[in-house]
Every structure is written in C-alpha cells, then in structure tokens.
Amino acid sequence: MSLQEDIRTFIVDNFLFGEDGGLKDDSSFLAEGIVDSTGIMQLVSYIQEQHLIFVEDEELIPDNLDSIKKVTSFIEAKKMALAAGSGIPE
Amino acid sequence: MSLTGRFSSELLRVDPEKEAARICGRVRELMLSQVKRRGLVIGLSGGIDSSVTAALAVRALGRERVLGLEMPERHSADESVRLSGMLAASLGIATVREDISGILDAVGFYRRYDEAAQLVVPGYGAGWKSKIVTTDVMQHSGFTAFYLVAQAPDASIVRTRLPLKPYLEIVAATNFKQRIRKMLEYYHADRLHFGVAGTPNRLEYDQGFFVKLGDGAADIKPIAHLYKSQVYQLAEYLGIPEEIRKRKPTTDTYSLAQGQDEFYFSLPYDKMDLCLFGKNGGVPADRVASALGLEPEQVEMVFKDIDTKRETTRYLHLPPLLVDDIGWHDANGQKDTKNGGTPT
Numbered sequence: 001m002s003l004q005e006d007i008r009t010f011i012v013d014n015f016l017f018g019e020d021g022g023l024k025d026d027s028s029f030l031a032e033g034i035v036d037s038t039g040i041m042q043l044v045s046y047i048q049e050q051h052l053i054f055v056e057d058e059e060l061i062p063d064n065l066d067s068i069k070k071v072t073s074f075i076e077a078k079k080m081a082l083a084a085g086s087g088i089p090e
Numbered sequence: 091m092s093l094t095g096r097f098s099s100e101l102l103r104v105d106p107e108k109e110a111a112r113i114c115g116r117v118r119e120l121m122l123s124q125v126k127r128r129g130l131v132i133g134l135s136g137g138i139d140s141s142v143t144a145a146l147a148v149r150a151l152g153r154e155r156v157l158g159l160e161m162p163e164r165h166s167a168d169e170s171v172r173l174s175g176m177l178a179a180s181l182g183i184a185t186v187r188e189d190i191s192g193i194l195d196a197v198g199f200y201r202r203y204d205e206a207a208q209l210v211v212p213g214y215g216a217g218w219k220s221k222i223v224t225t226d227v228m229q230h231s232g233f234t235a236f237y238l239v240a241q242a243p244d245a246s247i248v249r250t251r252l253p254l255k256p257y258l259e260i261v262a263a264t265n266f267k268q269r270i271r272k273m274l275e276y277y278h279a280d281r282l283h284f285g286v287a288g289t290p291n292r293l294e295y296d297q298g299f300f301v302k303l304g305d306g307a308a309d310i311k312p313i314a315h316l317y318k319s320q321v322y323q324l325a326e327y328l329g330i331p332e333e334i335r336k337r338k339p340t341t342d343t344y345s346l347a348q349g350q351d352e353f354y355f356s357l358p359y360d361k362m363d364l365c366l367f368g369k370n371g372g373v374p375a376d377r378v379a380s381a382l383g384l385e386p387e388q389v390e391m392v393f394k395d396i397d398t399k400r401e402t403t404r405y406l407h408l409p410p411l412l413v414d415d416i417g418w419h420d421a422n423g424q425k426d427t428k429n430g431g432t433p434t
Contacts, residue, residue: 037233060225062232
C-alpha cells in the first residue's frame with residue numbers, strides 16, 4: 001500500500017465510518033467538516049506512531065495536515081529530512 | 091443597540107436595574123409555566139456567574155426558595171468555599187456543603203487522572219499539580235494543540251504536548267467533577283421539589299464551554315444571554331461582594347490554577363465579549379480590532395476560532411437524536427415543534 005493509500009484508509013476508516021463518500025485526495029478536511037481539531041490530534045498520533053516521525057508544534061498547520069495529499073507530502077518531506085540528517089539513504 | 095456608530099465596549103452596557111427586573115420576571119414566569127418546581131438549587135463556586143445567578147434567583151423567588159450548594163474537592167482552590175460562603179451570607183440563603191472528593195475517589199478519578207498524566211510525565215503522582223493549556227490562537231494560525239503543564243513537588247514545571255489518548259483520558263476523567271456536582275444538585279432539587287439553575291454566561295453557552303450532562307444540565311439558565319462583562323455589571327448592581335467581583339475568572343477544575351483564557355477562550359473575557367458581540371452583529375474585523383487595540387488579522391483568527399468552537403461543540407446543545415420524529419404533545423394535545431418535537 002502506498003503512503004497516500006495508507007493515509008486515505010486511515011481517514012476513511014476513522015472519520016467516515018469506512019465510506020469515502022467521494023473524498024478526493026485534495027479535499028480539505030476542515031472545509032468539508034471531515035476532521036475537527038480532535039481528529040487532527042488523532043491523525044498526528046497516527047502518523048507519529050505509524051511513520052515514526054515527530055510533528056513539531058509549528059508544523060501543526062493546514063498546509064501540512066489538511067488533505068490526504070498534504071499529509072502525504074508532509075510525511076515524505078519529514079522522512080527525507082530525517083534520512084538526510086541521519087545520513088541514512090532513502 | 092446600534093452598531094453603526096463607534097464600536098466599543100460601551101455598546102455592552104446594560105441598565106442593570108431594568109435587566110435584573112426583566113430576568114427575574116422571566117424566571118418567575120418560566121418556573122410557574124414550565125419548570126413547575128417551588129425553588130432553585132444553585133451550585134456555588136465562589137465565582138461571578140454562580141453568584142449573580144444566585145442573587146437573581148433570590149430576587150425572583152425569595153431567599154427561602156434558593157439553596158446554595160458548595161461542592162469542593164481535594165483540588166479546589168481554598169478561596170472557592172470561603173467566597174461562596176461570603177456570597178451565601180450576603181444573600182441570606184441556606185447552603186449545603188458536599189465534599190465530592192470521596193465520590194471522585196470511588197469512581198477512580200484521581201487514579202485515572204494520574205495514570206493519564208504519567209503517559210506524558212513519567213513519575214507524575216502524589217504531590218504533583220497540573221492543568222491543561224491550549225495553543226494561543228493569537229500567536230498561531232495552525233491547529234489547536236493541548237499541553238499538560240505539570241508542577242513537581244519541588245515546584246519545577248514541565249510542559250508537554252498531549253497526544254490524543256492522554257488528552258482525552260484527562261478530559262474524560264475531569265468531566266466527572268461537573269457530572270458529580272450536577273448529580274448532587276439534582277439530588278437536593280428532588281428532595282426539596284426544586285429545579286436546578288445553570289450558571290453559564292453567553293460566552294460559555296455560545297462557545298460550548300461546558301460538560302454535557304454536567305454543568306451543561308439545568309432546568310433554567312438565567313444569565314446565558316448575558317456577555318461576561320454584562321454579568322459583572324449586574325454583579326455590581328446586585329451587591330455581590332467586591333472580592334468575588336475582583337476575582338480573576340478561573341475554571342477551578344484542575345489542581346494547578348487555570349485561567350479560562352489558557353484553556354478555552356482565545357482572549358481575556360472583556361476582549362472576547364467584544365469579539366463575539368461584533369461577530370454576532372456583523373461588524374467587520376478591522377472595526378473590532380481598532381476597538382481592542384489588536385490587528386485585524388488577529389480578530390479574524392478569533393472570529394474563525396468562534397466558528398470552529400460553535401461547530402465542534404454543537405452536539406453538546408442537542409437533545410438525544412431520534413431516527414423518527416415521534417412528536418411531543420402538550421396537555422391540550424398540541425404538538426410541540428420546538429427542539430425537533432423532542433422532549434429535552
């Protein structure tokens with residue numbers, strides 16, 4: 001399963017009772033009322049535990065977390081930065 | 091109130107004498123026509139809202155028809171009981187004190203709270219104090235985050251962001267306090283054939299700052315239409331002791347002192363009042379900002395936060411939802427369509 005599919009599955013299972021209802025990868029979670037602030041906490045806990053990254057306070061912004069696409073790009077960028085910082089090749 | 095002239099806190103000024111008389115008239119009317127009980131129980135916290143509610147109830151019904159309930163627990167500020175006692179004495183009402191520490195202990199509140207705190211602060215336990223604080227909406231345009239601020243027995247402070255699980259555990263455990271208090275209010279109301287008065291002001295009611303079936307439960311909420319600064323105006327008129335009127339609003343819910351604007355509201359109450367009032371009146375953010383000495387962008391953030399809180403706490407106001415409307419008929423067989431026809 002790709003990273004994007006993994007995030008989609010998490011969102012659909014946890015916030016939409018398993019029915020995606022036409023959710024697009026760039027649908028805004030907040031604008032469409034899919035995920036509220038508690039839901040964002042749940043999403044952050046999931047990506048921290050599942051993808052082994054730490055989300056900093058200043059990274060808790062819609063640009064990083066407000067759609068499947070944005071979450072995917074954010075995790076990829078964090079993982080790349082982590083790999084570059086630790087010298088571990090991707 | 092015209093919103094076309096200069097926008098300032100002056101627009102929130104009420105005639106306290108008229109407003110108190112209007113509220114008392116309405117309370118009497120509602121007690122007779124709908125609540126149909128012969129008095130009111132009010133949980134007293136030593137704060138401004140419960141004090142004003144109690145004073146209005148005394149004016150509306152007479153002091154012998156008002157019972158003040160003091161419900162401290164292990165973490166309550168010492169001054170809460172002292173100030174509620176002062177209020178009760180000034181109003182001449184009877185009070186009952188129910189220390190809820192034993193009930194909280196029996197339902198495992200203290201243990202559950204400590205265990206949740208230990209998930210983020212290993213070693214948290216006896217001798218520690220803590221509170222939850224939230225992101226400053228004015229400084230941060232992102233999502234809301236919650237932090238546990240914990241004070242060790244040696245007075246050192248730890249501040250750590252709460253992941254979802256311990257956050258929900260802490261809030262769920264803490265909600266026992268409001269629900270146990272409400273259970274006791276209804277116990278005393280039932281034994282006296284009284285109703286229960288809720289004490290939210292407009293900020294709390296509008297923004298969902300209450301616990302469902304806890305402090306959100308009541309038969310009548312006499313000051314829910316009043317902005318907090320209007321509650322203070324009535325307090326002065328009603329002769330609420332000055333020490334209560336000067337006390338900084340606090341949640342008195344966590345073991346470490348917590349201001350309402352640290353946990354829930356984005357601004358101190360007087361500024362929050364004006365933002366909510368402005369937003370409700372369709373006043374542009376730049377006019378509200380200049381009245382408050384803030385930037386328009388900051389007021390826009392507060393406006394957005396008001397909408398977010400309304401949306402996320404809407405369910406707190408709802409009665410239990412039914413799949414089909416089964417209707418609710420009054421004694422004359424007329425269908426009541428209020429509240430979706432559902433008895434609440």
